Amino acid sequence: MxxxxxxxxxxxLNRAGTKIAVSFTAAVRQYGITLPMWRVLVALHYDEGQRMGQLGRLTSIxxxxxxxxxxxxxxxxxxxxxxxxxxxxxxxxHLTASGRSLTERxxxxxxxxxxxxxxGFSADEAALLKDMLRRLHDNMDELDETELPLANTG
Amino acid sequence: MxxxxxxxxxxxLNRAGTKIAVSFTAAVRQYGITLPMWRVLVALHYDEGQRMGQLGRLTSIxxxxxxxxxxxxxxxxxxxxxxxxxxxxxxxxHLTASGRSLTERxxxxxxxxxxxxxxGFSADEAALLKDMLRRLHDNMDELDETELPLANTG
DNA sequence: GACATATATTTGCATTGACAAATATTGTAT
DNA sequence: ATACAATATTTGTCAATGCAAATATATGTC
Incomplete structure (x- = not known):
């Protein structure tokens, strides 16, 4: 067993995600920001004027x-x-002008x-992967809503 | 732009990974351990007697x-x-007997x-997804070895 | 065999992160 | 209008994290 x-x-999933995250952390560092900061900036660039709660959900923070x-x-x-x-x-x-500019750089x-x-991925493969990751996320969403798991204490 | x-x-990737991680964190908490602890335990159960360096690479810690x-x-x-x-x-x-037992529970x-x-995934789809995640990881590995990225200061 | 270099792990330290409690405001029922 | 629950955000607190330096051992060179 x-x-x-x-x-x-x-x-x-964790391994691939961590690998990209570590690598990109080093990259954005050169711009004087951390990875979580980048996530917030790009989330605002994507959808300006969000509230804290929304922004937290969108960025998983x-x-x-x-x-x-x-x-x-x-x-x-x-x-x-x-x-x-x-x-x-x-x-x-909201992004300021310089925040927007940094994000766009x-x-x-x-x-x-x-x-x-x-x-090495074809366009179709990439699209398929992204779609699967969305399905994965949605599946876990449903779990949260139903199954609030309890320990098997037996 | x-x-x-x-x-x-x-x-x-981050969103799906975080979702599973948050959910599973709550689950293992009932066994008195954290998610990183679980990762270490299961990595040792998978390959007993690893050294710190190996274990760090395997667990992305x-x-x-x-x-x-x-x-x-x-x-x-x-x-x-x-x-x-x-x-x-x-x-x-190394796992102790009780570490092994906890892990197996x-x-x-x-x-x-x-x-x-x-x-909702067929067996083929699941296999394909896993394979893609492995390819992703390998692609980033190659990046680390070559491209040590520098800021475009221009 | 002493000396510099490389590798494995731990420690120091400052930052980040998360849970829970606190604060502020809103909506609802009476 | 008042009280009570719900929602949005912030703060308090302490554990977790990660970089850099320190330590210990090993390897290669002369």
């Missing part, structure tokens, strides 16, 4: 962690918080990494 | 972090370090998560 790591999906990342980006004037949009509890996060690098990761 | 997150591989995770597991007597195997610099990490749960993640 042994788990074959080399054929175990969560392992392969816990909101309490996100608060501090946003603090850091705000201190560097790459983004700004805007309060009071009907609901005064919420905050809208990094995007080509990000695309390059994707290209490298997918080298 | 905008990066479409919903079709950007590193994003999809930095060795300095790994040292402390191994400390924690050793304190709970789930694993043990054995020194001096020809090369006295190195350490071999969790393996079915781990397999369940994989099954859930892959629900």
């Amino acid at each position: 042994r788990l074959d790591l080399g054929d175990y999906l969560p392992y392969l 816990d909101v309490s962690t996100l608060t501090r990342i946003v603090d850091g980006l705000e201190n560097r004037e790459l983004i700004e918080r805007r309060r009071g949009d009907g609901d005064a509890r919420s905050v809208r996060v 990094i995007i080509p690098l990000a695309e390059h990494y994707e290209t490298v990761a997918l080298s | 905008r990066l479409d997150l919903g079709d950007y591989l590193p994003y999809l 930095d060795v300095s972090t790994l040292t402390r995770i191994v400390d924690g597991l050793e304190n709970r007597e789930l694993i043990e370090r054995r020194r001096g195997d020809g090369d006295a610099r190195s350490v071999r990490v 969790i393996i079915p749960l781990a397999e369940h998560y994989e099954t859930v993640a892959l629900s």
Whole structure:
């Protein structure tokens, strides 16, 4: 009764993801930001003016962690918080001009990494892989909603 | 010039990986261990007596972090370090009987998560996905060996 | 065999991260 | 209007993380 790591999906997923993340962390470092910061910037570039909760879900970052990342980006004037949009509890996060500019300088690098990761993949294969990753995510989403798992204490 | 997150591989990869990781973290917590601890245990169960360096590479955990995770597991007597195997610099990490037993109690749960993640996938699709993830990892490996990337300061 | 270089692991230290509690605001029921 | 639950964000606190330096051993050179 042994788990074959080399054929175990969560392992392969984590391994591939970590590999890209470590590599890209080194790359964005040259622009003076961390990987989580990059994720926030590109998520805002993709969808401007999100609220903290949305942004946390989109980036897979816990909101309490996100608060501090946003603090850091705000201190560097790459983004700004805007309060009071009907609901005064919420905050809208916006890119500043320089935040937008920095993000757009990094995007080509990000695309390059994707290209490298997918080298040897046909366009069809790449599309298929992405689709499967979306299905994976959706499957786990459903799990969260139903099966809140409990230990087998027996 | 905008990066479409919903079709950007590193994003999809991170999102799917994080989702499984968060969910499984909650699950193993009931057994009194963290996700990184689980990764170490299952990596040892898969290949007993690894050295720190190997184990770090296999689990995608930095060795300095790994040292402390191994400390924690050793304190709970789930694993043990054995020194001096020809090369006295190195350490071999072994599961104890109770470490093995704990790991084997969790393996079915781990397999369940994989099954859930892959629900709706045919066996062929699942095999294809895993194969693609291996190719992805190998592609990034080659990048590390060649392209040590520098900022475009221009 | 002493000396420089390489490899394996651990430790120091500052940063990051996550859970839980606190704060602020909104919506709802009475 | 008041009280109570729900939602959005931030803060407190402490453990986890990762880089760089330190330590220990091994290997190669002269």
